[in-house]
Amino acid sequence: xxxxxxxxxxxxxxxxxxxxxxxxxxxxxxxxxxxxxxxxxxxxxxxxxxxxxxxxxxxxxxxxxxxxxxxxxxxxxxxxxxxxxxxxxxxxxxxxxxxxxxxxxxxxxxxxxxxxxxxxxxxxxxxxxxxxxxxxxxxxxxxxxxxxxxxxxxxxxxxxxxxxxxxxxxxxxxxxxxxxxxxxxxxxxxxxxxxxxxxxxxxxxxxxxxxxxxxxxxxxxxxxxxxxxxxxxxxxxxxxxxxxxxxxxxxxxxxxxxxxxxxxxxxxxxxxxxxxxxxxxxxxxxxxxxxxxxxxxxxxxxxxxxxxxxxxxxxxxxxxxxxxxxxxxxxxxxxxxxxxxxxxxxxxxxxxxxxxxxxxxxxxxxxxxxxxxxxxxxxxxxxxxxxxxxxxxxxxxxxxxxxxxxxxxxxxxxxxxxxxxxxxxxxxxxxxxxxxxxxxxxxxxxxxxxxxxxxxxxxxxxxxxxxxxxxxxxxxxxxxxxxxxxxxxxxxxxxxxxxxxxxxxxxxxxxxxxxxxxxxxxxxxxxxxxxxxxxxxxxxxxxxxxxxxxxxxxxxxxxxxxxx
Numbered sequence: 001x002x003x004x005x006x007x008x009x010x011x012x013x014x015x016x017x018x019x020x021x022x023x024x025x026x027x028x029x030x031x032x033x034x035x036x037x038x039x040x041x042x043x044x045x046x047x048x049x050x051x052x053x054x055x056x057x058x059x060x061x062x063x064x065x066x067x068x069x070x071x072x073x074x075x076x077x078x079x080x081x082x083x084x085x086x087x088x089x090x091x092x093x094x095x096x097x098x099x100x101x102x103x104x105x106x107x108x109x110x111x112x113x114x115x116x117x118x119x120x121x122x123x124x125x126x127x128x129x130x131x132x133x134x135x136x137x138x139x140x141x142x143x144x145x146x147x148x149x150x151x152x153x154x155x156x157x158x159x160x161x162x163x164x165x166x167x168x169x170x171x172x173x174x175x176x177x178x179x180x181x182x183x184x185x186x187x188x189x190x191x192x193x194x195x196x197x198x199x200x201x202x203x204x205x206x207x208x209x210x211x212x213x214x215x216x217x218x219x220x221x222x223x224x225x226x227x228x229x230x231x232x233x234x235x236x237x238x239x240x241x242x243x244x245x246x247x248x249x250x251x252x253x254x255x256x257x258x259x260x261x262x263x264x265x266x267x268x269x270x271x272x273x274x275x276x277x278x279x280x281x282x283x284x285x286x287x288x289x290x291x292x293x294x295x296x297x298x299x300x301x302x303x304x305x306x307x308x309x310x311x312x313x314x315x316x317x318x319x320x321x322x323x324x325x326x327x328x329x330x331x332x333x334x335x336x337x338x339x340x341x342x343x344x345x346x347x348x349x350x351x352x353x354x355x356x357x358x359x360x361x362x363x364x365x366x367x368x369x370x371x372x373x374x375x376x377x378x379x380x381x382x383x384x385x386x387x388x389x390x391x392x393x394x395x396x397x398x399x400x401x402x403x404x405x406x407x408x409x410x411x412x413x414x415x416x417x418x419x420x421x422x423x424x425x426x427x428x429x430x431x432x433x434x435x436x437x438x439x440x441x442x443x444x445x446x447x448x449x450x451x452x453x454x455x456x457x458x459x460x461x462x463x464x465x466x467x468x469x470x471x472x473x474x475x476x477x478x479x480x481x482x483x484x485x486x487x488x489x490x491x492x493x494x495x496x497x498x499x500x501x502x503x504x505x506x507x508x509x510x511x512x513x514x515x516x517x518x519x520x521x522x523x524x525x526x527x528x529x530x531x532x533x534x535x536x537x538x539x540x541x542x543x544x545x546x547x548x549x550x551x552x553x554x555x556x557x558x559x560x561x562x563x564x
Contacts, residue, residue, distance in 0.1 A: 062156060152241050210346050242279040518544055
């Protein structure tokens with residue numbers, strides 16, 4: 001089926017609604033990377049076997065991860081005339097019980113976590129489910145504004161019709177038929193969207209400069225080389241709602257005058273690679289990629305390229321070197337990629353989260369987007385909360401949300417009754433914020449004022465048993481291993497910092513070594529060629545300032561100060 005016009009979109013939407021709200025019982029199993037790691041594929045096969053054995057007709061679909069990783073594997077069950085029922089930490093035994101109850105036309109209450117859309121089916125709450133909370137009223141969903149993650153864990157990620165039923169490709173149709181490329185850029189500029197990869201550069205201005213750059217051939221690169229420890233938001237979007245990303249990439253291509261897109265995917269994302277290639281073929285089959293997209297005459301091809309396994313290739317110029325078959329080293333700038341990027345052609349590089357915002361902006365307008373977030377930081381941010389908390393996972397919140405609220409209310413605070421020692425925001429380059437300074441808002445400007453950064457949105461929570469010096473030592477080891485070695489400040493400076501940290505950790509250093517460590521950090525920060533060398537010293541420098549007693553204790557005793 002090719003979608004060539006607005007009528008075809010309408011037919012696809014109707015098909016998607018029938019798939020989402022079937023007349024027979026339906027079970028959806030989370031089959032993304034995190035679900036598969038916990039046996040979701042076995043659950044899927046078990047449901048097929050049990051329903052065939054019992055002669056039960058059901059609609060069975062895979063879905064993506066909702067971001068609530070501590071609740072995986074997830075199952076969403078929909079009975080005719082009832083709201084969706086969300087079951088967590090599914091097992092084979094739980095699946096068998098649900099199937100038995102479906103056969104008896106009963107709702108399985110045991111293991112039922114919440115309902116989704118309790119008032120959407122009949123227009124009023126279901127009395128049979130009065131004692132079951134709606135997902136919007138229960139953590140980890142409560143307080144989120146899931147404009148990017150909203151479809152993840154709901155729709156079949158490889159179903160174009162289900163994506164269209166959720167307003168998918170409406171923005172692309174609007175742009176191709178009702179807007180000039182400059183008007184698309186104008187909406188993105190007005191929205192205030194900034195890059196979500198860490199640099200926070202205004203997206204619309206980057207696109208405008210790329211459009212004005214001369215060149216018959218231009219490229220759109222989606223940076224999916226998600227290498228920050230603890231980060232997996234981009235993977236969740238790609239595996240849970242890939243067509244939203246594709247739509248954003250095509251819109252970017254239309255805006256700047258490009259007909260070629262590349263998703264540069266983290267090498268370790270093996271399942272995601274196969275999954276995205278399947279999604280691309282499906283999109284081509286519907287006429288949503290390739291020639292004559294949506295019957296508009298606009299052509300755009302999209303390919304997946306696996307990264308080289310190097311952390312530094314997350315930097316846009318090193319990424320382009322890698323795509324050209326060279327060693328992924330950062331380039332000197334200028335010229336900038338918008339002038340001479342891939343193969344010396346004008347190129348824009350945006351990450352997955354950034355591009356996935358674009359269809360929403362074009363559909364609803366840039367002004368709509370400005371109502372989310374702060375005065376200077378617009379939109380939502382997907383936070384990856386990991387470490388010593390009760391509910392680790394992804395939380396999509398408006399920029400400007402309080403850090404303390406995210407940790408203690410949304411993520412449940414530390415477990416086992418322990419206290420928080422520090423929180424690292426923007427891992428791995430983010431600084432460690434002491435527990436008495438957590439009452440701050442999460443936006444680039446506020447965090448910059450305290451010497452920190454929001455970065456890719458990773459939040460690492462450390463409890464009272466965490467040794468700051470030990471963690472900083474491990475961070476430096478990571479940076480040394482991932483350095484490309486191109487520039488001396490990073491190659492030699494960060495390596496020497498790691499050696500000093502090992503001496504400090506083992507109690508073999510002197511107090512003067514703290515001054516040397518600080519000086520080396522400042523030099524690497526100020527003179528390194530790319531963000532790795534420039535960012536690596538940040539947690540160390542702030543660690544010496546805010547946790548100096550820890551360093552001094554290790555120097556004197558080889559042990560950390562204040563760890564119980």
